[in-house]
Amino acid sequence: MNFSRIILEWYELNKRLLPWRNTNEPYLIWLSEIMLQQTRVAQGIPYYLKFVEAFPEVQDLASASEEKVLKLWQGLGYYSRARNLHATAKIITEKYNGKFPNTYKELLELKGIGDYTASAIASICFNRPEAVVDGNVYRVLARYYGIDLPINSSEGILYFKELAKEIMDTGNIRDYNQGIMEFGALQCTPKNPDCSRCPLQPACIAYTHNKIDVLPVKIKKNKVRNRYFNYLVLLDENNKTLLQQRKGNGIWQNLYEFPLLETEQYIDQGEVTANLKDLVALEEPSEIYLYNENKIVHKLSHQHLHTRFWIITFEANLENGIQLAELHKYPVPVLIADFIKTFKI
DNA sequence: AAGGCGGGGGT
DNA sequence: ACCCCAGCCTT
The missing domain is CATH 3.90.79.10 (Nucleoside Triphosphate Pyrophosphohydrolase)
Known part of the structure; x- marks a missing residue:
């Protein structure tokens, strides 16, 4: 069985029920994706619920004051996300007539939306064949294919993006993209992954070469x-x-x-x-x-x-x-x- | 290409 | 302590 088929089957059996998993509405997916940038799902959930209640539609977010948006965002960190969220809500409301664009290219133009988020929205909401590459995907691919290119080098970023495109399942891109990320979050974890019960284990290069604990490679530069x-x-x-x-x-x-x-x-x-x-x-x-x-x-x-x-x-x-x-x-x-x-x- | 940007949780 | 988290923007 190939990689994407295993991911899809694993996802069907193991996916979590998350507040944004029962919709493909761009506003809700966008909101969740922005909140989850560099943020754990568990930390983001209460904020997502608060925002959806306070701003049921993108127009509600657009017409709010920045102070109110920041207040609801308080504690989630990386506050430029909240400021960009607010700015983009206004753009969507005023220039796009309240409807999100449906292509990677157009989405990428919006504030706070980069390669990952544009791919996520385009694939999940509009069924576009775009590959998502987040921290989970880097880890899963680096291990499964045994790639020691640093994931945060320019070369590594391009390489993993191309690899992700090659192996993605365009027949069910929504579930495949969410599946590979979920797989990284729950099964192929950063520390102490339980490889004994991993469906990818037989063909995993990192596992067979005993390199689970050294992949992915990341250039660190942590000066406090x-x-x-x-x-x-x-x-x-x-x-x-x-x-x-x-x-x-x-x-x-x-x-x-x-x-x-x-x-x-x-x-x-x-x-x-x-x-x-x-x-x-x-x-x-x-x-x-x-x-x-x-x-x-x-x-x-x-x-x-x-x-x-x-x-x-x-x-x-x-x-x-x-x-x-x-x-x-x-x-x-x-x-x-x-x-x-x-x-x- | 590199650095800045939060806060929380796991090890 | 250190690492990582559904990354993005600026310089």
């Missing part, structure tokens, strides 16, 4: 940057505080946070006080203290954020201040959300 964040949690006489929206490049674009003093190392209370005037145009707090006695190190893929929250009270009234009870309405990074959850005056 240490940053030191001092968040100024201002409190005025009416228990109002200040939030700012992050702008420009970098992490958490368009999300909110407390006024931030970033430094090269940990700093003490005196240094925080000295910077108050420049940062928030305020001086002489009536009280200032470090909120978190224990170290907070918020870890992103490439950054460790050594964070201190300073509580700073004033006998004054903050213009543009926000009541503490209103903080939960703003889209914030998990680091800030965790603080708000535990913060008691």
Whole structure:
């Protein structure tokens, strides 16, 4: 039996029932695909359900505020996905009359849709013969065919895409594409795959050559940057505080946070006080203290954020201040959300 | 071609 | 700690 036939049979027996598995509607498939980029299915599901409820159709998403979209996305990470999602919803609504284009090429033009997502939507929704190559597919193909070309090199990306095209089953592209990904997620797992009960085992090069644990090959370049964040949690006489929206490049674009003093190392209370005037145009707090006695190190893929929250009270009234009870309405990074959850005056 | 971009879960 | 996750965009 050939590769694609085995995948299809395995998929029929082992596929999970997922919220987007009972539809081919482009809006719903698109939404799920964007959410699942670099994200585990289990993490994405609750977000998918929230979005479908809040925005049943693409027009609902298009007419929402970016702030509302980001708020619903809060905690899922890679927030450019949410911003691009919103922008593309507007394009679909206004330029495409609410209907997604049905070719790989046109889909690829949309913001946040790259090679993988364009192929996924074109095949799943429109039965187009396009090959999907995600992290699962790289792993399955690298092992089954014994390919040690780095999956994240330019050469590797082209090679695996071509290979995927050659072996795909165009007769049932919908199930085949979802099947090979599901196979990678559940059977051909990154660590400790159970090869003893794998239907591809007899012809798997990695298995027969004992190279399961070295394939796929990936060039790694994980350098962690240490940053030191001092968040100024201002409190005025009416228990109002200040939030700012992050702008420009970098992490958490368009999300909110407390006024931030970033430094090269940990700093003490005196240094925080000295910077108050420049940062928030305020001086002489009536009280200032470090909120978190224990170290907070918020870890992103490439950054460790050594964070201190300073509580700073004033006998004054903050213009543009926000009541503490209103903080939960703003889209914030998990680091800030965790603080708000535990913060008691 | 390389780097940046989150957060969570598994080992 | 390190790796990976239904990747994409910018430089």
